[in-house]
Amino acid sequence: xxxxxxxxxxxxxxxxxxxxxxxxxxxxxxxxxxxxxxxxxxxxxxxxxxxxxxxxxxxxxxxxxxxxxxxxxxxxxxxxxxxxxxxxxxxxxxxxxxxxxxxxxxxxxxxxxxxxxxxxxxxxxxxxxxxxxxxxxxxxxxxxxxxxxxxxxxxxxxxxxxxxxxxxxxxxxxxxxxxxxxxxxxxxxxxxxxxxxxxxxxxxxxxxxxxxxxxxxxxxxxxxxxxxxxxxxxxxxxxxxxxxxxxxxxxxxxxxxxxxxxxxxxxxxxxxxxxxxxxxxxxxxxxxxxxxxxxxxxxxxxxxxxxxxxxxxxxxxxxxx
Numbered sequence: 001x002x003x004x005x006x007x008x009x010x011x012x013x014x015x016x017x018x019x020x021x022x023x024x025x026x027x028x029x030x031x032x033x034x035x036x037x038x039x040x041x042x043x044x045x046x047x048x049x050x051x052x053x054x055x056x057x058x059x060x061x062x063x064x065x066x067x068x069x070x071x072x073x074x075x076x077x078x079x080x081x082x083x084x085x086x087x088x089x090x091x092x093x094x095x096x097x098x099x100x101x102x103x104x105x106x107x108x109x110x111x112x113x114x115x116x117x118x119x120x121x122x123x124x125x126x127x128x129x130x131x132x133x134x135x136x137x138x139x140x141x142x143x144x145x146x147x148x149x150x151x152x153x154x155x156x157x158x159x160x161x162x163x164x165x166x167x168x169x170x171x172x173x174x175x176x177x178x179x180x181x182x183x184x185x186x187x188x189x190x191x192x193x194x195x196x197x198x199x200x201x202x203x204x205x206x207x208x209x210x211x212x213x214x215x216x217x218x219x220x221x222x223x224x225x226x227x228x229x230x231x232x233x234x235x236x237x238x239x240x241x242x243x244x245x246x247x248x249x250x251x252x253x254x255x256x257x258x259x260x261x262x263x264x265x266x267x268x269x270x271x272x273x274x275x276x277x278x279x280x281x282x283x284x285x286x287x288x289x290x291x292x293x294x295x296x297x298x299x300x301x302x303x304x305x306x307x308x309x310x311x312x313x314x315x316x317x318x319x320x321x
Contacts (some may be wrong), residue, residue: 006064007232013056017238017253017302022112022262025247026105042081043098049249050074050099051241053105059229064118065110067103067220067227077152100136100219101248102226106239106310107218109252109290111286111301113237119228121219126280153161213266215282215304264301269311274321 028044053070074080075096083097100123108122147171169208218227231237239252267283282304289296312318 006066006228007061007062008071009057009059009065011056011058011060013238016056017236017255019254019257021237021254022109023249023251023257024105024108026101027247028243029246031197039082039084039093039097043083046080046083046096046098047102048243049078050102051243051248052157054092054239055101055241057239059231059239061117061231061234061236064228064230065239067106068222071099071102074220081211085123100217102241103218103220104216105241105248105250107227108212108216108264109239109250111216111264113252114233114235114258114260115237116232117228117301118230119226121225122221122302122304123217123306124217125309126217126308137263191198202276204233213264213282213284214280214283214300215266216264250317259291261289261291263289271308271318272321273318277307278308278312278318280312281305
């Protein structure tokens, strides 16, 4: 028997921690996926069950969060339902399916914190592109504002990770076209105006819209694939998960302010066709910016490779290997 040196998080908070480190959300149903809606509804049931085991969980200094240490007992009182899992390149229904949406949400939150990622696994095959969530947009890096009067065609994205010029504003009353995306897929609601000369304050959230970079999913499989992070800081963190009819929401809280902004982006995403299949290679970076000094540095987190079964979002033809 192998000795496990980790001390795992188990304690549930009695009082909610006061500071928000990061918040995000994920749509529960995808009406355009082509997948059986019954299985998607069952997935929501499974997500609600599993989330109860991590909601308000404290991760104290030196402790390790393990997805399966907690979630594997979520069905003790109420059983999971059959929902879709993606395994070995196939979509199949299984007991407790769909929990990767929760692990993915948690991983995205952990990437925006100073905690250390110990274990994370990407899916070998992606059936669907990452879908937009609604509230709780990303933060603009400190001091960056919307570019002056720039108009993009409806629905066109700025390249993932592209920075907006510092200190430039939209002219008074000018709208962003419907569906226009800011760096890394963040967007303002259709027709929302910025007052003349007004900048977004340092760290203020953009409303409504989040497009995840490629390669930030987190596959889990009991006994095989886990999501683990360790708190190597002196701070205490708390996980908060909630739901409404359309979304699952995640917040990472702390006992004291975290004086660093984290931006996760793709430095590059490329595609190649091999034996009639399309494969994606996504390089994932994280920029850490000190809120006081505005000094920042970037670190490569991982290079994620997988087969994709959806149409890649590139205008040019995918080259053959």
